[in-house]
Amino acid sequence: MIEKLDRRQKYTRKVLKESFIKRMQEKPLSAITIKEVCESADINRSTFYSHYKDIYDLAFQIEDNIIEDISATLSAYNYSKNEEALQMTEKLLEYIAENRDSCQTLFSEHGDPRFQKKVMMLAHTHLLKTLEVENTNVPYNSEYLSLYIANGSIHVVQHWLKSGMKESPKEIAELITKLAKRGLSSFSDTPPMFSI
Template sequence: MLKSDLRITKTKQALEEALLTLLQEKPLKSISITEICRLAKINRGTFYLHYGQIEDLFEEYYKEIMKDLTDSYQEPYRHADILNTKKLNPSTIRIFHHIETYKNFYRIVFSRTVPMSYYYLLFNQVQDLLKRDMELKLKSSVDPAMLSAYQANAILGLIIEWGRNDFQQPAEDMNLLLVRILNIQIESRG
């Protein structure tokens, strides 16, 4: 038995394409299931066969972008197995470029009416990526899950603020900003 029927693939593709088309003209919140199915020429019952709500369909598209995030994050590791940890989170730094590339998408992710699950998809991804660096400097008794949650969400905080400025600053400036913030935290205890 095959992992997925061709008909399923075709149906899902049609639905995703329809959603993406509709997203270009109106906000996610105002798009109905009926509308997507009408455009995709898919029976509404078929939609419910694969998804429970529009958000589930969007999440599938979301995962493609998370794949790119992981790839761009891991790029610095392709040449060196272990990065110089003296440099300020050198690997973290690619995340801002990734967000900038997909800012139309992230405007949706960070919008008020969207479900928290989108935030978690991003949060979990960044947290997982950070854990790789974590192991290196882990002499402390702090729970790695807690530490990575702290750092991952701190960065998401910057991104939210960035998004509030409609991603005006270049990604490179955000990198510098992150470095400066980390320095402040050191100075203030000197």
């Protein structure tokens, strides 16, 4: 009986989440009502309230699940191994591709900027660890470099999602990794590739 209830609860949360994401593709979070989410999901309001306090609680839980998944993926890699940077980036992009509707919507103009900032800061924290391990010659501004790379990477992913994900996760991972390494190479003794 408990297993059936768990399955039913998972199903209810799944259809509410899908309904919410569809609404969010059309309008901002502040304009979405519980009534329309419930109608689209074919769930009554009392069932909604047995799972979530309000529409913001639903949004935050979806965002928190994505943040937890991204954090777990980032934590699974060894920052002292250079070849793992590409694997980690590819794995993250595969996760984004598998959760395309949610990620595309949450990273769009209708998405919560606080969620986008949380993802950026998570990426920034993990990039700093990589920079500290791999590049002892990078000066005090490795924090700025990390912010630059994290912001740029997130914008690349946003564009990839918005333009229909024509490239594979591996291709985008290779692009992001190459761009990040070019940023790092500007701190070496080699002349820059581009002049401004």
